Amino acid sequence: MPAESYDQLAIFSVVARERSFTRAAAKLGMSQPALSRxxxxxxxxxxxxxxxxTTRSVSATEAGERLLRVVTPRFEEINTELALLSEFRDxxxxTLRITAGEHPAITVLQPALAKILPNHPDIHIEVTVxxxxxxxxxEGYDAGVRLGEQVARDMIAVRIGPDVRMAVVGSPDYFARHRQPKSPRDLIRHNCITIRLPTYGGIFPWEFEKKGQELKVRVEGQLVFNNIAMRLDAALKGLGLAYMPxxxxxxHVKQGLLIRVLSDWCxxxxxxxxxxxxxxxxxxxxxxLRDTLHYLG
Incomplete structure (x- = not known):
């Protein structure tokens, strides 16, 4: 196969993943006309x-999806082997690309990066929250960070942090106006600060467990945020209940700025x-990166 064919297949894989000629052209550093050609x-x-x-998007046909399934692991293997050439350096x-939720990005990754980067100036790390x-x-990431129960079985997983507990909190001002919930089911009567899941498009359900009984409550409220800072700020301002790490x-709980409820359900x-x-x-x-993050517990 001529070298041009390899180039075309590599470009096709980027277009199919990005679903956009504009984004693919930017990623590849080439013009859209050249890409289309x-x-x-x-x-x-x-x-x-x-x-x-279409005028707005690009998607792979059935034949394109089949080709993508074939070429993607091959290019992944080639990229891996090319990366391994750095073993010959001193x-x-x-560059490592990592996807992570906001909480582990802040509490786990950032402290590790502070240890890694000063001692390894040739390592570059891109974190996408x-x-x-x-x-x-x-999506072309080297690794991801998620809770243990969310990791797919076909992945290698290394524990990098202690167990996590969630908390339902509201401000004293909020509870001056609303009765504290005694059970997770009571949350359906509260103004809850929610988060939308991009994978499925729905509102993230709040998960609880007590004495073997598991409950998922699909809460509702006036506010939907996709970051921790805004959810915490809204809770502190009495705008609703938040479900936070x-x-x-x-x-904030120790200072009396927030009141925790349903702790026995978390x-x-x-x-x-x-x-x-x-x-x-x-x-x-x-x-x-892996060795620095590894959690010995």
Whole structure:
């Protein structure tokens, strides 16, 4: 196969993943006309249509999806082996892309990066905060960080933090106007500060457990946020109840700025894990990250 064909397949995989000629062109550093021309040439050479184009988006056809499933792991393997070439350098180097929820990004990743980066100036790390359950292989990430129960079984998972407990909190002003809930079911009568899940588009249900009884409550309220700071601020201002990681609200509870309720319904959850695809080897830069994050408990 000529080298041009490899280039076309690599470009096709980026377009199919990005679902946009504009984003793909920016990522590849080429013009949109050149990108479109490359895709037309590939389709003409193969004699099959790979991309369905509209004025607003691009998506892979059935044939395109089949081709993408074939070429993606091959390019992933090639990229992995290229990254391994850094083993021949004196110091670990390269860029690592990680997707993580906001809480572990702040409480686990940031402290680790403060240890890694000063000692390894050739390592570059890109962290994307995302509440969705990202397909790290399809999206080109080296690793992801999620709670242990959320990690897919086909991934290698390394524990990087202690168990986590959630907390339901509201301000004294809010509870001066509303009766405290005695059971998770009482939350349906409260103004709850919610978060929307990008993966499924729905509002994140609040999860509880007590004496083996599990409850998922689909709460409602006037506010929907996708970041921790705004949810915490809204709770402090008495705008509703928030469902937050315990460690982020403990100080406010001790200071009397927030009141915690339903604590007996909030059990420990398996802590955060670094997860990544099964590979024969890891790059030196990734090994540094993994070893620094590894939680011994």
């Amino acid at each position: 490359t895709m037309r040439n590939l389709e003409e050479r193969l004699g099959v249509r790979l991309l369905a184009r 110091k670990p180097a390269g 995302d509440y969705g359950l990202t397909d790290i292989v399809a 315990e460690d982020l609200v403990q100080t 059990p420990l959850i398996p802590g955060y894990h670094l997860y990544y695809p099964s590979r024969r080897q890891s790059s030196p830069a990734f090994t540094v």
